[in-house]
Amino acid sequence: MPLVNNKVGDDCTASGDKALADGRALVDSLIKVVACYRHLASCVGGCTDSLQLRDELRQTRERAQKLAGDICHHLTSHLRDKSLPEEQRKEMELLWVAFSSCLELLHVDMCKVLNMSGIFSLADSATLVHTGQEGGCSEVAARALSLPDLNEAQAKTLPASLESQERSTMELEVNQIDRMIDDMEMKVNVLRWMVEPHGPQYADPLSSTDSASMALISVDEEQQAPRSQPLCPRSHIFVLLLLFGVFLVAATLSVCVFLFS
Amino acid sequence: MQDPCAGVKSQPQRLVITIIPHAITGEDIIAWLADRFQIDPQEASSFGSMLVALGYIYPLQDHKRLVIKPDTSLYRFQTPYFWPTQQWPVEDTDYAIYLAKRNIRKKGILELHEQEQYNHLHKWMNHKWDFIVMQAKEQYRAAKERKKPDRVVFDCQERAYWVVHRPPVRKHSQKLPLNNFMIFTQQSIMRPRVKSSVLVKYCATYSGHDPFLSKCLPSNPWLTDDTTFWTLNMPNVEVPTKMRVERWTFSFKELLSDPRGRDDFRLFLKKEFSGLCRFTTPVPHLAVYSGIPDPPSVTASPSLPFLAHTPACPSPISVALDSTSASERRLEASEGESNAESRPPDGGNLSRSRMALSLRRLLKRGCSPSAMFASLSPKCHTAATTSSRIQPITPEEPSHAPPRRIGK
Numbered sequence: 285m286p287l288v289n290n291k292v293g294d295d296c297t298a299s300g301d302k303a304l305a306d307g308r309a310l311v312d313s314l315i316k317v318v319a320c321y322r323h324l325a326s327c328v329g330g331c332t333d334s335l336q337l338r339d340e341l342r343q344t345r346e347r348a349q350k351l352a353g354d355i356c357h358h359l360t361s362h363l364r365d366k367s368l369p370e371e372q373r374k375e376m377e378l379l380w381v382a383f384s385s386c387l388e389l390l391h392v393d394m395c396k397v398l399n400m401s402g403i404f405s406l407a408d409s410a411t412l413v414h415t416g417q418e419g420g421c422s423e424v425a426a427r428a429l430s431l432p433d434l435n436e437a438q439a440k441t442l443p444a445s446l447e448s449q450e451r452s453t454m455e456l457e458v459n460q461i462d463r464m465i466d467d468m469e470m471k472v473n474v475l476r477w478m479v480e481p482h483g484p485q486y487a488d489p490l491s492s493t494d495s496a497s498m499a500l501i502s503v504d505e506e507q508q509a510p511r512s513q514p515l516c517p518r519s520h521i522f523v524l525l526l527l528f529g530v531f532l533v534a535a536t537l538s539v540c541v542f543l544f545s
Numbered sequence: 546m547q548d549p550c551a552g553v554k555s556q557p558q559r560l561v562i563t564i565i566p567h568a569i570t571g572e573d574i575i576a577w578l579a580d581r582f583q584i585d586p587q588e589a590s591s592f593g594s595m596l597v598a599l600g601y602i603y604p605l606q607d608h609k610r611l612v613i614k615p616d617t618s619l620y621r622f623q624t625p626y627f628w629p630t631q632q633w634p635v636e637d638t639d640y641a642i643y644l645a646k647r648n649i650r651k652k653g654i655l656e657l658h659e660q661e662q663y664n665h666l667h668k669w670m671n672h673k674w675d676f677i678v679m680q681a682k683e684q685y686r687a688a689k690e691r692k693k694p695d696r697v698v699f700d701c702q703e704r705a706y707w708v709v710h711r712p713p714v715r716k717h718s719q720k721l722p723l724n725n726f727m728i729f730t731q732q733s734i735m736r737p738r739v740k741s742s743v744l745v746k747y748c749a750t751y752s753g754h755d756p757f758l759s760k761c762l763p764s765n766p767w768l769t770d771d772t773t774f775w776t777l778n779m780p781n782v783e784v785p786t787k788m789r790v791e792r793w794t795f796s797f798k799e800l801l802s803d804p805r806g807r808d809d810f811r812l813f814l815k816k817e818f819s820g821l822c823r824f825t826t827p828v829p830h831l832a833v834y835s836g837i838p839d840p841p842s843v844t845a846s847p848s849l850p851f852l853a854h855t856p857a858c859p860s861p862i863s864v865a866l867d868s869t870s871a872s873e874r875r876l877e878a879s880e881g882e883s884n885a886e887s888r889p890p891d892g893g894n895l896s897r898s899r900m901a902l903s904l905r906r907l908l909k910r911g912c913s914p915s916a917m918f919a920s921l922s923p924k925c926h927t928a929a930t931t932s933s934r935i936q937p938i939t940p941e942e943p944s945h946a947p948p949r950r951i952g953k
Contacts, residue, residue, distance in 0.1 A: 315676070319683035323691070326699060329625030331567070382676035385638065389680070396633060400625050414547050414555065414567035415624045416698040423690035473768065481675040485667050486648055 300372045307358055307379045313430075314351045314383065318390045320344060320428030323421060325393045329404035330415040338406070338450065340425035341397060345457060347429055348390055355383050356464055363472045378481065380474045384465070391461045398454045546577060547622070553577045558605060558619055565694050568605060568619040575615050590615060600629050603705030609713055621698075627706040635710045638677065641666040643707055645681035650700075658713045754792055780804045 321344045327337055359380050362368060368376065404411055546552045558568035571593070579589035593613035596602045597620070604610065605619040613620070644663045648655055655663060667674060688696050752758045756765050756774075764771045777786055785805050793800040793809075800806040 312679070315679050316683045316687075319680055320687045322684060323687050323699070326624055326626040326702070332695075378675065381673050382679070385673045385676045386680070389638070392633070392636070396626060396631075399631055404625065410547075413622050413625055415702070416558075416565045416567040416621050417624075417695045418566065419692040419695045421691065424687050427687055427690050470770070476672050479672045481671065481673070483675045483678050485664075485674070486645075486653060 300369060303358070303362055304372055304375050304379075307355065307362070307376065310351060310355045310358060311379050311382050311386070314348060314355060314386050317344060317348045317351060317428045318386050318393070320424045321348060321390065322393055323424045324428075325397045327417065327421055328397055328400045329413055330417060331412050332415075332417045332420060333404060333406065333412050334420070335406060337421060338401065340421060342450070342453075344425055344428045345394065345454075349457060349460065352383075352387055352390070352461070352464060356468060359383060360468070360471055363474070374479075377474045377479050380472065381476050381479050384468060384476075387461065387465055387468075391458065391465065394454065394458050394461060398451065398458060401454070402451060546574075558621075560697065563694050563697065565698060568621055569602075570616070571614040571618045571620060572616055574602070574613060574620065586615070598709070600627060600706060600709040603701065603708075605701065608701075608704060609708060611709065611712075621701070623705060624702050627702055629709070637666060637670065638673070640707060640711055641670055641674075641677045642681045642684065643703060645678055646685050649681060649685055656713065662711065750795060754788055781808070785809075 321341070324337065324341050324344060327333055328341070359376060363373070363376050363380065547555075553569045553573050555567050555569050558565045574593050574596075575586055575589045578584070578592055579586050582589070582592075584592070590613060593602075594611070597604065597613050598611045601623055602613075602620045603623055605621060607618070640662070644655065644659055644666070647659065648663065670677065688699060691699070756767070761774060763773050766772050766774050778789060781804055789803070789805070793803065793806045800810060
């Protein structure tokens with residue numbers, strides 16, 4: 285009876301699958317953090333720019349860098365492993381492409397924040413642009429940091445650093461990400477154009493779609509002329525029905541009064 | 546413009562039950578610009594339209610038309626993140642993410658041009674499409690964490706940014722007059738094409754020097770971690786590689802575009818002309834043949850180099866005169882006269898073709914490229930008269946600059 289070494293094979297596959305799952309979870313987290321960072325970065329220089337926003341940006345950036353370091357180490361070690369099965373290698377390469385794209389997005393946003401924070405100083409709030417936004421982005425930052433409430437994070441850190449120190453720290457972080465991107469290119473040779481994605485071309489609509497805010501934007505999009513109908517069609521119909529009901533009631537009452545008088 | 550007293554008057558924008566502040570009307574913007582810069586309303590309107598077209602201000606109604614209207618149409622200032630001032634590159638990845646987000650929000654109902662762009666981006670950025678869809682979903686979810694008015698403002702800002710940088714196709718472009726179409730097709734036919742034979746010859750010549758099409762020694766640094774190839778082909782390396790020197794023989798352009806080649810050529814000319822030649826860097830190939838045996842006079846411009854006429858490397862003008870028969874010279878002279886009378890602008894072309902002929906004769910006389918270049922490098926010991934190919938000592942590989950980081 286030949287020796288069957290399935291257990292060893294299964295263990296290798298299982299560990300490979302676990303490594304893949306870990307990598308995927310890390311990359312998903314980084315994508316989430318980078319998406320949140322973009323929202324925060326879009327507020328810099330606007331009327332909602334504040335010390336709190338800058339601190340939230342710093343915390344989000346630190347979280348992103350930590351995740352990036354972990355992912356880089358994880359994917360590099362597995363992709364340089366010659367014994368990795370072909371299927372798992374393809375999945376790792378897919379994660380690698382997603383990771384490098386995410387890192388480039390983060391690098392661009394960090395450069396923009398560095399540039400804008402130098403131009404728009406918080407010491408002179410009159411220079412901040414009136415963009416129409418009023419609320420903060422604490423909820424977005426809390427989502428990036430995976431915290432239920434950002435007050436918890438704020439209790440731990442204080443935005444005590446001066447602007448110049450913050451800028452120099454940011455420059456170091458930008459250079460660090462730049463070096464990470466360069467190291468990635470040198471260490472692992474992944475042919476990006478050979479990677480085949482799994483997902484569909486069109487993203488499925490998410491479960492809870494934001495129909496309310498979509499309607500608000502649709503009002504602007506569908507009108508080519510200056511607005512003459514400020515209400516959406518649905519509200520218009522409701523008002524008409526209401527008026528019709530009132531008219532019916534009034535007509536009934538007047539008939540009753542006429543009959544019984 | 547934002548000054549509460551002296552700036553443009555701002556008002557809230559009402560959207561059903563949502564109120565968004567900091568909206569300004571077109572007529573107020575134009576009036577402010579006219580007053581601030583002391584210009585007439587027409588010019589102020591043009592200036593205002595430029596601000597909108599560039600993306601500093603965006604319209605809240607009729608968002609596709611980037612002009613300022615002198616009425617109560619509303620506008621708002623764009624957030625600095627989307628300003629064009631810093632000239633940050635507009636990435637297709639960002640546009641793909643934006644379209645994917647819009648596709649999610651509008652449940653698959655995109656405008657025609659957006660649909661076309663989406664399909665096109667999906668085709669050529671297919672390798673990172675999973676990332677694009679995931680990032681779009683995460684940005685969408687992050688936006689939902691914000692308050693509704695802020696979410697609406699961000700969506701408007703983003704939409705305005707992409708209208709500036711990826712404008713929708715104009716409707717009237719579909720109704721091109723027939724005349725324009727005919728002119729366009731005629732010009733396409735008349736446009737010069739590259740001969741396939743020229744292309745084939747080019748590819749055949751350079752294929753051996755392409756590390757991806759042929760073998761690359763010691764190893765291809767793009768495929769391995771070994772950077773010896775780049776080290777051996779640094780711009781000012783002491784000993785050039787065999788393939789590099791061979792590449793110099795292809796054309797003068799190859800020789801002079803390589804700094805090492807330029808140095809060797811300079812050295813050759815110094816040796817041959819005993820220091821009478823001076824190159825103007827960085828354009829050494831514009832040196833002038835004086836055609837006279839005497840060195841240039843003291844009053845000659847020091848920046849204009851003169852290559853003296855010597856038996857070893859004679860001036861092309863002298864070679865042309867010596868090699869051309871008397872009948873040819875008479876013909877060329879008569880052509881020149883008639884051309885000078887009838888078509889003065891073509892005189893330049895005729896003299897250039899004569900110079901090309903002179904250079905060809907010069908090369909035939911024995912100054913063949915390989916023979917000449919073989920003696921350039923002090924490291925290359927060749928029998929220039931017997932062999933047309935260089936036989937260098939070291940079997941190194943051609944030069945290529947290290948690649949820049951891609952993916953930015």
